[in-house]
Amino acid sequence: MVTIGVLGLQGAIREHVQSVEESGARAVIVKRVEQLQELDGLIIPGGESTTMRRLIDSYGFLDLLIQFGQAGKPIFGTCAGLILLAKEIEGTDQTHLGLMDIRVRRNAFGRQRESFEVNLPVKGIAEGFEAVFIRAPHIESVGEGVEVLATYNDKIVVAQEGHYLTCAFHPELTDDTRLVQHFVKMVENYSQTLASSN
Numbered sequence: 001m002v003t004i005g006v007l008g009l010q011g012a013i014r015e016h017v018q019s020v021e022e023s024g025a026r027a028v029i030v031k032r033v034e035q036l037q038e039l040d041g042l043i044i045p046g047g048e049s050t051t052m053r054r055l056i057d058s059y060g061f062l063d064l065l066i067q068f069g070q071a072g073k074p075i076f077g078t079c080a081g082l083i084l085l086a087k088e089i090e091g092t093d094q095t096h097l098g099l100m101d102i103r104v105r106r107n108a109f110g111r112q113r114e115s116f117e118v119n120l121p122v123k124g125i126a127e128g129f130e131a132v133f134i135r136a137p138h139i140e141s142v143g144e145g146v147e148v149l150a151t152y153n154d155k156i157v158v159a160q161e162g163h164y165l166t167c168a169f170h171p172e173l174t175d176d177t178r179l180v181q182h183f184v185k186m187v188e189n190y191s192q193t194l195a196s197s198n
């Protein structure tokens with residue numbers, strides 16, 4: 001069984017743990033950098049990206065998270081986690097992990113639509129996925145190696161680039177675990193490839 005960490009500094013942590021466990025993997029809440037070593041994959045939850053970044057810095061996570069991704073270990077960033085993964089953030093020169101070749105816009109769905117739910121087709125994963133958006137970002141553009149898996153109102157909201165998966169909504173807030181199941185498969189493939197190359 002693979003072990004998936006949920007970055008436990010801020011945000012929607014517990015619901016992710018539950019959906020990882022329901023998807024057939026072991027889940028660990030990650031609060032200390034030492035815990036990264038025991039993981040096969042990592043989920044960065046939704047919350048507030050600026051707050052999460054502050055905590056990432058104060059607990060010394062930044063370089064280790066970047067190395068985690070660069071080593072080929074799968075990362076799933078949801079909502080604020082999407083912003084943390086992005087190489088470019090609209091309106092600022094600052095980035096966080098800068099691992100995924102996407103350009104994002106924060107709070108992209110406007111004030112009146114701060115929070116809403118839609119039924120979304122996600123390519124290869126779900127014909128209709130109950131997607132809960134909360135002050136969500138969207139992806140404005142993607143690099144060559146990035147596959148767009150879903151759009152909503154012409155805005156990109158789910159994408160994958162190799163071992164990085166991201167979505168603009170909160171997949172952990174409904175009982176639908178199909179996106180997390182997809183991520184668990186990515187992590188299983190990664191750890192099998194690793195095992196066969198050793």
Ligand SMILES: NC(=O)CC[C@H](N)C(=O)O
Nearest residue numbers: 046047048049079080135
């Ligand atoms: N639900 C969320 O994760 C919201 C993200 C938040 N608006 C941010 O910019 O970080």
